[in-house]
Amino acid sequence: MTELVTFGETMLRLSPPEGDRLATTRTLEARAGGAESNVAVAGARLGADTAWLSKLPDSPLGERIVHELRGHGVDTRVAWGDPETTRLGTYYLEPGGEPRGTDVIYDRADAAITTVATEELATETVADATYCYTSGITPALSEEAAETTRELLAHAQANDTTTVFDPNYRAKLWDTETARAAYEELFPDVDVLVVAQRDAAAVLGRDGAGSTAGTPAERVARGLIADFDFETVVVTRGDEGALAVHEGDVYDQPVYEAETLDPIGTGDAFVGGFLARRLDGGGVDEALSWGAATAALKRTVAGDLAVVSPDEVAAVVDEASGGIDR
Amino acid sequence: MTELVTFGETMLRLSPPEGDRLATTRTLEARAGGAESNVAVAGARLGADTAWLSKLPDSPLGERIVHELRGHGVDTRVAWGDPETTRLGTYYLEPGGEPRGTDVIYDRADAAITTVATEELATETVADATYCYTSGITPALSEEAAETTRELLAHAQANDTTTVFDPNYRAKLWDTETARAAYEELFPDVDVLVVAQRDAAAVLGRDGAGSTAGTPAERVARGLIADFDFETVVVTRGDEGALAVHEGDVYDQPVYEAETLDPIGTGDAFVGGFLARRLDGGGVDEALSWGAATAALKRTVAGDLAVVSPDEVAAVVDEASGGIDR
Amino acid sequence: MTELVTFGETMLRLSPPEGDRLATTRTLEARAGGAESNVAVAGARLGADTAWLSKLPDSPLGERIVHELRGHGVDTRVAWGDPETTRLGTYYLEPGGEPRGTDVIYDRADAAITTVATEELATETVADATYCYTSGITPALSEEAAETTRELLAHAQANDTTTVFDPNYRAKLWDTETARAAYEELFPDVDVLVVAQRDAAAVLGRDGAGSTAGTPAERVARGLIADFDFETVVVTRGDEGALAVHEGDVYDQPVYEAETLDPIGTGDAFVGGFLARRLDGGGVDEALSWGAATAALKRTVAGDLAVVSPDEVAAVVDEASGGIDR
Amino acid sequence: MTELVTFGETMLRLSPPEGDRLATTRTLEARAGGAESNVAVAGARLGADTAWLSKLPDSPLGERIVHELRGHGVDTRVAWGDPETTRLGTYYLEPGGEPRGTDVIYDRADAAITTVATEELATETVADATYCYTSGITPALSEEAAETTRELLAHAQANDTTTVFDPNYRAKLWDTETARAAYEELFPDVDVLVVAQRDAAAVLGRDGAGSTAGTPAERVARGLIADFDFETVVVTRGDEGALAVHEGDVYDQPVYEAETLDPIGTGDAFVGGFLARRLDGGGVDEALSWGAATAALKRTVAGDLAVVSPDEVAAVVDEASGGIDR
Amino acid sequence: MTELVTFGETMLRLSPPEGDRLATTRTLEARAGGAESNVAVAGARLGADTAWLSKLPDSPLGERIVHELRGHGVDTRVAWGDPETTRLGTYYLEPGGEPRGTDVIYDRADAAITTVATEELATETVADATYCYTSGITPALSEEAAETTRELLAHAQANDTTTVFDPNYRAKLWDTETARAAYEELFPDVDVLVVAQRDAAAVLGRDGAGSTAGTPAERVARGLIADFDFETVVVTRGDEGALAVHEGDVYDQPVYEAETLDPIGTGDAFVGGFLARRLDGGGVDEALSWGAATAALKRTVAGDLAVVSPDEVAAVVDEASGGIDR
Amino acid sequence: MTELVTFGETMLRLSPPEGDRLATTRTLEARAGGAESNVAVAGARLGADTAWLSKLPDSPLGERIVHELRGHGVDTRVAWGDPETTRLGTYYLEPGGEPRGTDVIYDRADAAITTVATEELATETVADATYCYTSGITPALSEEAAETTRELLAHAQANDTTTVFDPNYRAKLWDTETARAAYEELFPDVDVLVVAQRDAAAVLGRDGAGSTAGTPAERVARGLIADFDFETVVVTRGDEGALAVHEGDVYDQPVYEAETLDPIGTGDAFVGGFLARRLDGGGVDEALSWGAATAALKRTVAGDLAVVSPDEVAAVVDEASGGIDR
Numbered sequence A, B, C, D, E, F: 001m002t003e004l005v006t007f008g009e010t011m012l013r014l015s016p017p018e019g020d021r022l023a024t025t026r027t028l029e030a031r032a033g034g035a036e037s038n039v040a041v042a043g044a045r046l047g048a049d050t051a052w053l054s055k056l057p058d059s060p061l062g063e064r065i066v067h068e069l070r071g072h073g074v075d076t077r078v079a080w081g082d083p084e085t086t087r088l089g090t091y092y093l094e095p096g097g098e099p100r101g102t103d104v105i106y107d108r109a110d111a112a113i114t115t116v117a118t119e120e121l122a123t124e125t126v127a128d129a130t131y132c133y134t135s136g137i138t139p140a141l142s143e144e145a146a147e148t149t150r151e152l153l154a155h156a157q158a159n160d161t162t163t164v165f166d167p168n169y170r171a172k173l174w175d176t177e178t179a180r181a182a183y184e185e186l187f188p189d190v191d192v193l194v195v196a197q198r199d200a201a202a203v204l205g206r207d208g209a210g211s212t213a214g215t216p217a218e219r220v221a222r223g224l225i226a227d228f229d230f231e232t233v234v235v236t237r238g239d240e241g242a243l244a245v246h247e248g249d250v251y252d253q254p255v256y257e258a259e260t261l262d263p264i265g266t267g268d269a270f271v272g273g274f275l276a277r278r279l280d281g282g283g284v285d286e287a288l289s290w291g292a293a294t295a296a297l298k299r300t301v302a303g304d305l306a307v308v309s310p311d312e313v314a315a316v317v318d319e320a321s322g323g324i325d326r
Helices: A035-045 A060-071 A123-128 A143-158 A176-189 A197-202 A216-228 A266-279 A284-298 A310-317 B035-045 B060-071 B123-128 B143-158 B176-189 B197-202 B216-228 B266-279 B284-298 B310-317 C035-045 C060-071 C123-128 C143-158 C176-189 C197-202 C216-228 C266-279 C284-298 C310-317 D035-045 D060-071 D123-128 D143-158 D176-189 D197-202 D216-228 D266-279 D284-298 D310-317 E035-045 E060-071 E123-128 E143-158 E176-189 E197-202 E216-228 E266-279 E284-298 E310-317 F035-045 F060-071 F123-128 F143-158 F176-189 F197-202 F216-228 F266-279 F284-298 F310-317
Strands: A004-007 A011-015 A027-033 A050-057 A075-081 A090-094 A102-107 A131-135 A162-166 A192-196 A232-236 A242-246 A249-253 B004-007 B011-015 B027-033 B050-057 B075-081 B090-094 B102-107 B131-135 B162-166 B192-196 B232-236 B242-246 B249-253 C004-007 C011-015 C027-033 C050-057 C075-081 C090-094 C102-107 C131-135 C162-166 C192-196 C232-236 C242-246 C249-253 D004-007 D011-015 D027-033 D050-057 D075-081 D090-094 D102-107 D131-135 D162-166 D192-196 D232-236 D242-246 D249-253 E004-007 E011-015 E027-033 E050-057 E075-081 E090-094 E102-107 E131-135 E162-166 E192-196 E232-236 E242-246 E249-253 F004-007 F011-015 F027-033 F050-057 F075-081 F090-094 F102-107 F131-135 F162-166 F192-196 F232-236 F242-246 F249-253
Touching: A004 A035, A004 A123, A004 A143, A004 A266, A011 A060, A027 A035, A027 A060, A027 A090, A035 A050, A035 A060, A035 A131, A035 A266, A050 A060, A050 A123, A060 A075, A060 B090, A060 B102, A060 C060, A090 B060, A102 B060, A123 A143, A131 A143, A131 A266, A143 A162, A143 A176, A162 A176, A162 A266, A176 A216, A192 A197, A192 A216, A192 A266, A197 A216, A197 A232, A216 A232, A216 A242, A232 A266, A232 A284, A242 A284, A249 A284, A266 A284, A284 A310, B004 B035, B004 B123, B004 B143, B004 B266, B011 B060, B027 B035, B027 B060, B027 B090, B035 B050, B035 B060, B035 B131, B035 B266, B050 B060, B050 B123, B060 B075, B060 D060, B123 B143, B131 B143, B131 B266, B143 B162, B143 B176, B162 B176, B162 B266, B176 B216, B192 B197, B192 B216, B192 B266, B197 B216, B197 B232, B216 B232, B216 B242, B232 B266, B232 B284, B242 B284, B249 B284, B266 B284, B284 B310, C004 C035, C004 C123, C004 C143, C004 C266, C011 C060, C027 C035, C027 C060, C027 C090, C035 C050, C035 C060, C035 C131, C035 C266, C050 C060, C050 C123, C060 C075, C060 E090, C060 E102, C090 E060, C102 E060, C123 C143, C131 C143, C131 C266, C143 C162, C143 C176, C162 C176, C162 C266, C176 C216, C192 C197, C192 C216, C192 C266, C197 C216, C197 C232, C216 C232, C216 C242, C232 C266, C232 C284, C242 C284, C249 C284, C266 C284, C284 C310, D004 D035, D004 D123, D004 D143, D004 D266, D011 D060, D027 D035, D027 D060, D027 D090, D035 D050, D035 D060, D035 D131, D035 D266, D050 D060, D050 D123, D060 D075, D060 F090, D060 F102, D090 F060, D102 F060, D123 D143, D131 D143, D131 D266, D143 D162, D143 D176, D162 D176, D162 D266, D176 D216, D192 D197, D192 D216, D192 D266, D197 D216, D197 D232, D216 D232, D216 D242, D232 D266, D232 D284, D242 D284, D249 D284, D266 D284, D284 D310, E004 E035, E004 E123, E004 E143, E004 E266, E011 E060, E027 E035, E027 E060, E027 E090, E035 E050, E035 E060, E035 E131, E035 E266, E050 E060, E050 E123, E060 E075, E060 F060, E123 E143, E131 E143, E131 E266, E143 E162, E143 E176, E162 E176, E162 E266, E176 E216, E192 E197, E192 E216, E192 E266, E197 E216, E197 E232, E216 E232, E216 E242, E232 E266, E232 E284, E242 E284, E249 E284, E266 E284, E284 E310, F004 F035, F004 F123, F004 F143, F004 F266, F011 F060, F027 F035, F027 F060, F027 F090, F035 F050, F035 F060, F035 F131, F035 F266, F050 F060, F050 F123, F060 F075, F123 F143, F131 F143, F131 F266, F143 F162, F143 F176, F162 F176, F162 F266, F176 F216, F192 F197, F192 F216, F192 F266, F197 F216, F197 F232, F216 F232, F216 F242, F232 F266, F232 F284, F242 F284, F249 F284, F266 F284, F284 F310
Parallel strands: A004 A050, A004 A131, A011 A090, A050 A075, A131 A162, A162 A192, A192 A232, B004 B050, B004 B131, B011 B090, B050 B075, B131 B162, B162 B192, B192 B232, C004 C050, C004 C131, C011 C090, C050 C075, C131 C162, C162 C192, C192 C232, D004 D050, D004 D131, D011 D090, D050 D075, D131 D162, D162 D192, D192 D232, E004 E050, E004 E131, E011 E090, E050 E075, E131 E162, E162 E192, E192 E232, F004 F050, F004 F131, F011 F090, F050 F075, F131 F162, F162 F192, F192 F232
Antiparallel strands: A011 A027, A027 B027, A090 A102, A232 A242, A242 A249, B011 B027, B090 B102, B232 B242, B242 B249, C011 C027, C027 E027, C090 C102, C232 C242, C242 C249, D011 D027, D027 F027, D090 D102, D232 D242, D242 D249, E011 E027, E090 E102, E232 E242, E242 E249, F011 F027, F090 F102, F232 F242, F242 F249
């Protein structure tokens, strides 16, 4: 039985070798990347029975995505689009280095998933699952994708599947006002909200100011719970770690230090680690530490995916990692 | 002053390493590819003063294309599209090997060039040039691209620039009927037609049957001249070489044998070699042999582009090539 | 439900880049390779619901194998061995080129699978499956592996699962006499025998001589059926194609020509293609052509695995493949 | 019309992959490198109409250099040397890492440029240009190169082209005394001097001691202006940034922090950024910040060349760079 | 004549590219690695006449090891094992990055060296040499290897060859009690002991506590000399440098800072540098600084081997290294 | 004791990846290449005790050459030139493919070996050796190299070392007349001449015409023996195999067919195989077949060097090679 099901777009990520630039490169590394499949891979690798729902073109390129995700143990449940009329979303990633930022060029318009309809999807996995996760990227892709997102979350709710949502605001996809409206339309069907503090401030207009109780992050979390009746809110704060409010209690989790080889997918690794631990019976505090450890490990691995093992995550949590094991 | 100007789309060509498949590959080689820029590069490398007109997104990806073409000496005259709303066309190329065919997956819908307008282009280079080349791929891309193709050819004609056209039929872009209508609308403004015998048969409905004079290819050429008043018609016949009818005379050119590493762009190399020799004062016969030699050399080089030199082409024509030169 | 289940060892195949030699190379390409997983991958890719049973060390290396096979859609059912006491079998492959042969260096002694016991395996998949395949390599690995092979085949027979066996003689593993005895001990539990003509002659002592009816291959097949009551015998003859005798009828299948990039796994691809077509309702003649086509396509792909699609196999069978599809 | 023209040698730079050593490596990355073409590429990429004058062997190796520079938009004006008697200068670069220094092995003796004569060069570009740049490396290469340098600078002066010179002392080419004499012979024809503080001290004997007004760098600059009547002197001080004295005013520019992937070409990037901004109408202060930003970005890119864009430089100057842009 | 002879196992080290993981990688870099050959290579590169004794399978894989070591000037004196019955030890190395440790997976059971006998080895080189080095890894491999180690050290002692031993404890090979017993059985035949402080504490039960004279490391060294009559004891302390006690005097050596690309083999580089300097007439203090400098340089180079030169080591010792030398 | 000593230049061979061109490539494969070291490596690998004499710059580049040759078991006896004033010869190799020839660009002027003097060389190895080999390339490099060649051959003769010489005419180094005079000056000190039939014709003016006895190759051989009193003459005829005349007898050897991956060094492999077999006691007929087999195997390996084993050569000679050995 599926424990975790995620729904969203996965793209082919194309990036030049270190030190090369997109404007001149002759080779590109190809990898699968997308918030919801990133969460699925982290979850599956950490032991959760995980399915991923999406739509892809019925071509070697769509198969390429499935091949990579399936290798990590994800049960890929894909609606196949007509390869003549739909395409695979791609994104070009050019890693930076101070003072040059990391550049992301999306080429995802008209991807197969923009035509997705609820009827095409394996909704029975949603009904059966313990957790159903999607991010705020999906409703930004098209009206059809937004509608399907709404229907899936409602379907999950109707079947007592706990829904998890991360707004994951992308300025290249929509403006903050449109995004906020879309998020808030979904919130009634969301149980667990994971939100970056900067998104809470910039998009949801919640910076935790105006009160003196607790940290700003705690005030943001409590405010969201007050307004939308979430079961749990996790606020991620980059280098400052994460904070959760769950059933009235506050949990604080610092980050684990990491030598960052590739930062893309860190937040998704956090969610995957968090949910895997919850599924394994862990409390919110344990789940936060698993999320933070998975995120730290992810940063040492190339690509969007958290190619990690439960033993490695446990070692970080137990502060037993590092050194040369021989 | 420009001798040769070409107009058309150039894509980023993405191909896996030898023996790998698109469905599983982790690396892709990136190269510029497009019929008209292929012709431009061959022409420029063989000594012609060459410009290429196109439209690209104003992004590192568009710059990537310009960077590669410019390196070969092509004067790139690009209209830059808004990177938020236009994209770079790409195509995935998976080289085959008997009995597996070479697979091409186009991902070119909504490329920047589909929005091209004549006013954006450096039409003064067309007016000044000796030859203006485009292929039948361009009008297949969008109504705007088709309209611009018509206007450019008419502009060339009005300025005594010799126009060259290769239908280059692509079944993945349109059906044969639509293509034929589009080609025939352009033919009144075309002086030199280069056409694959299989396109003449399958698209133009001319298989050279119904007469006994000359070879089928010759009959195709003479029929086209009779109907559309071309100055020159070159019929390419794959392994059987090319045949031209020019001012009533027939010229026959066998292929030069080649160890084929990459067949893509062979036909474009032929056109580039043919035109470069014509510009250099060569007769149709000489130009055919330069076209054939450039095409044969192209097959030994990876990528769409004919990365060759005049000395190499001359050596093939003079049958002086081969061996180890030390 | 599983249609095809295979059981056997999968190794890490390590091979130097083209033109390099094992004695000097600095890089090795790593791929999964093993007769039974090769069959499983071909079967799964061609649409069969396929499981693979094996034993691997519980380490990143064992996981590496599972990761690759799972990517192709194989349901991997692995018994995990203690990483302290079991290891992953590896083999070094140095591709040759006339007059230099292809060199295979096995480093598979004491691999985890040599300790496999029937109780560790997902025998329920065998009982449920339509076909159960293993090769003569497995019983050569250790007494435990031989015993488990016997028990699995008997278990399959007892549950009306059709058993398929290919002796796949390996001179580096055992001598012909020992091998023959082991094969013949298994034959009573085998329904479908696929055997290379050279193995029939060299190991089973059957060269088809001594009679004048039919070809030697046919006589070999009929003789084996007479002696061991196989349902079907397929004799593979390298470049001369395959021949099957099934319910008294003879089917002859020539090879499809192929540009060989990597010959390893050709025979396994044949079996995978054959069984996939049988499962899909094809007759023995159709299955033979699917086997031959899968084998030919395999030769164009690097690695042991037949990374092919049903459409590609169908195109070869229909002689509709080749050329550039654009 | 050309805004910036540079003159000097460009070599093929050959470097092993990270972690490999020249003494054992089996692959070398090949790139174009040379102070004056580095400046030209930075200038061209930042929008200046830029030409580069040099001499190369008329061979695929010489063409290789032109191909790379032209790709960045530089107008390459090359005198072609006889490939039988001239060669392409090369240099081997082995990147270090504390405590191992970066090793440079020059193999540039008898390069084509050592035979360069003024008559071979496109001197009309010098006469037309706004700025003409060369470095103190060029006169170190041969007597002919020194003579041509003198003549070009004089020609520039005679045509009101502003001349820019960077001594760029190379201990592997000549001793400090010879270098100083050569520099000082050129100084009367130099308008803008860019000089590393360590070269000013070690070669020109100017350490800014013996006075108390301003910083040592300022004293060096003022002293050079007093003695040689330069219009502008820029003193670069490594990690401590640059200082300019121009028309009596002092401008101070700190460095922008950078994660250094490849330090080679940093100084040339500075000059290219400085001149591009001056050409674009910027004051000395703005030009210094553009120089510093271009230099910092260069350090994040592999190779000698500053593969950067005006937007990127502006973002660094505006302190708006960094992060992940999605 | 041989100055330094070492004896021990060398494995094929297989490691994925940076950022890839063993569990998913498709390429492995292959290098020779083993404590004793690491010491031999460092010694040979720094000018010592060096031989290395070992046993390898008589196959391209065994030859692969010899090829690499010989390239560095080591005189390889190998007993060749039957390739049918012996194998090459391998180890998989996955470099980490905080918080992920470096993972080492040994696959060395039943390597050829486990069958080594003294009679197979070139013992005359031991008798002639100035120094004979082996590590505590060798006796851990098999009873035969342990016996041969004992015999070789005794043979060296009998011939006035100074013996050098580093326990180099490997938890994956044996437990601390067994190791300690084996080490102490060898100590009577050891002249120079190099021991990591952590091994002294964890395995030899000596943490330098219980006294107040000198540092703990000094007390460890003096205690070992008191108990086993070593001529010299060098205690290495990771980032805190090394300490030697020799003829009653104490020598302290800090580490040289290094940007670490690959830490494997650092300790062996230290021993190689130390012995090379001793052989060149250096005192213990000089030898320690050469050891530390060789170790620091090693960290900047990929692989187990210290690919360094005497000039580079001298420059580090003289603090004259760093920067760009041009 | 040395059995075979060779003397000559070894260069760094730089070649682009397959399908890339020197005019555009960004990576170069680096390998050691030179006729005399090619012979040395083939000889050493086939069991001969082999030394190689040369002169190289005392730099990492010179060391690079030694490293590679030493790995194959060659005893490198190098005179080290001042790195400030001598350089490493290089050559750029661009593999072709019909109709494009293989291009070689030498960059060997002023290489260290051009300054070589007999006194710098380990002449004692020449005096002790059974065979001393050099090619006609060496005297073409400089007057000093020519003088040293003469002295070495005379020294060999004086010490009863059999001298072997292959003119190996290089049109890029000198004209045929100068070459012939130089060869003929050396011939009195040559015992065994190996000469390509095309060099005999084009340079030595011997095409075997003017007589009817035997084949032209035999007449060439007999004529050379008559004129210069060679002990043995071997005439190589490309695809037509080799012919030897030795003590009046004629031996004819066809080529072994080969799939050619890299033809460079084929002739040197032939000489190495021939001499290794002679040293091993083989007659001229056996030696010819070993030469031919070594040459055929060489063609399947990338680089100049014959990376082969005695077993492989024997298998080709015994026509027992090919297939997959498993």
